[in-house]
Amino acid sequence: MERTHLFLLKTWRALKTQRELLSGTLALALLIALVRTVHPPQKVVTLGPQQQVRTRNPIAGVHTRFVEEVEAWKIKRGAEMIRLMGAPWMVEFFPWAYYEREKGIYDFSGAERIVRHARRQGLTVIARLGFVPEWARPKRLPDGRQTTFTHLDPPNYADFANFAAVFAAHFRGEIAHFIVWNEPNLTNEWGMRRVDPQAYVEMLRRVYPAIKRANPNAVVLAGALAPTLERNPDVALSDLDYLEAMYAALQPGERLWDALAAHTYGFKLPPEDPPAADKLNFRRIELLRAIMLRHGDTTPVYITESGWNDDVRWVNGVTPAQRIAYTLRALDYTRTHWQWVPCLAFWVFKLPAPARGYRDHFTFATPSLEPLPIYEEVKAALVP
Numbered sequence: 001m002e003r004t005h006l007f008l009l010k011t012w013r014a015l016k017t018q019r020e021l022l023s024g025t026l027a028l029a030l031l032i033a034l035v036r037t038v039h040p041p042q043k044v045v046t047l048g049p050q051q052q053v054r055t056r057n058p059i060a061g062v063h064t065r066f067v068e069e070v071e072a073w074k075i076k077r078g079a080e081m082i083r084l085m086g087a088p089w090m091v092e093f094f095p096w097a098y099y100e101r102e103k104g105i106y107d108f109s110g111a112e113r114i115v116r117h118a119r120r121q122g123l124t125v126i127a128r129l130g131f132v133p134e135w136a137r138p139k140r141l142p143d144g145r146q147t148t149f150t151h152l153d154p155p156n157y158a159d160f161a162n163f164a165a166v167f168a169a170h171f172r173g174e175i176a177h178f179i180v181w182n183e184p185n186l187t188n189e190w191g192m193r194r195v196d197p198q199a200y201v202e203m204l205r206r207v208y209p210a211i212k213r214a215n216p217n218a219v220v221l222a223g224a225l226a227p228t229l230e231r232n233p234d235v236a237l238s239d240l241d242y243l244e245a246m247y248a249a250l251q252p253g254e255r256l257w258d259a260l261a262a263h264t265y266g267f268k269l270p271p272e273d274p275p276a277a278d279k280l281n282f283r284r285i286e287l288l289r290a291i292m293l294r295h296g297d298t299t300p301v302y303i304t305e306s307g308w309n310d311d312v313r314w315v316n317g318v319t320p321a322q323r324i325a326y327t328l329r330a331l332d333y334t335r336t337h338w339q340w341v342p343c344l345a346f347w348v349f350k351l352p353a354p355a356r357g358y359r360d361h362f363t364f365a366t367p368s369l370e371p372l373p374i375y376e377e378v379k380a381a382l383v384p
Contacts, residue, residue, distance in 0.1 A: 051100075052083075055382050056382050057335055059122075064349045067093050076117045078369060079121040083208075090118050091305075129160075130182050150186075151193070157202065184200045212251065219259055224304055244291055259301065261302050263304065267317055282306070302342050309358060353367050
């Protein structure tokens with residue numbers, strides 16, 4: 001009898017403990033569910049008063065990546081920091097696939113947020129257009145590989161032209177500069193296919209007049225060519241050879257751009273290092289300019305990517321002190337020697353998140369917007 005009583009007592013206690021645990025678990029689950037339904041108040045981010053950039057050098061600019069920012073306050077603060085650094089120009093990527101997810105259906109709300117904050121800070125925006133939506137490209141290449149966001153076939157050039165026109169019309173009065181595509185002389189920027197200058201010119205034939213009809217005052221930039229010595233079109237084509245081929249593809253008297261966009265990085269060399277066809281350096285842009293002039297093209301050249309990298313472990317890196325010195329000297333050199341360059345934009349103001357590699361060392365601010373030493377030095381040099 002005593003053993004039976006002891007067994008029943010232990011069983012009752014065990015059951016009681018299980019009920020308490022179950023009750024506690026249910027209560028915790030209920031609490032978690034309730035917490036998930038409560039959203040903290042969102043921080044209201046206003047545009048603020050109209051500002052203007054104070055600078056000693058009106059050609060200074062940066063390429064941004066605000067399109068990948070989730071929080072509006074980071075866009076606003078980033079634009080403020082660019083203004084306070086004394087840089088009037090801002091190059092930003094506006095991906096076609098983000099704003100026309102379905103053919104003919106547009107949503108520019110994300111782009112509007114970037115543009116309105118930039119303009120409120122007194123910045124001039126250069127819009128880089130590209131990035132193909134899935135509906136405008138085949139799913140696979142003939143060899144079975146999936147297509148990428150840089151793949152656009154000639155039958156769809158009209159779709160891209162239509163998007164560019166709608167974009168230009170929507171932001172008329174806010175954006176006047178448009179880059180058509182990015183680094184088409186690299187296979188990875190040309191749909192992982194053989195690069196094709198003639199096809200790029202055909203794209204311009206559709207896009208240029210479409211933008212000009214939407215905004216006759218628009219400045220359409222072609223090229224944005226990557227500096228490279230490669231001469232295998234299945235990998236990449238020298239920017240010099242590619243530009244020559246672009247002119248060769250034009251019809252007599254044909255004009256398909258208002259200015260050229262160029263990328264000119266310094267790599268390990270100082271900005272004053274002389275240019276040569278077999279060398280990559282900051283002054284390589286002078287060779288592009290010479291090609292333009294041989295073809296009677298006196299339009300401006302906008303440098304929409306440039307700079308040095310201060311990751312000393314990277315093969316093309318320089319020291320942080322060298323990067324600062326080269327950047328400041330590049331701004332002075334450009335303004336003094338290249339009257340045909342209205343903008344020198346450095347890659348890149350900040351990244352949306354750490355890249356955990358050499359790419360972090362192109363930036364002027366951390367992902368959370370702490371200014372880096374180069375930011376402070378450029379600011380000291382530019383702001384009167």
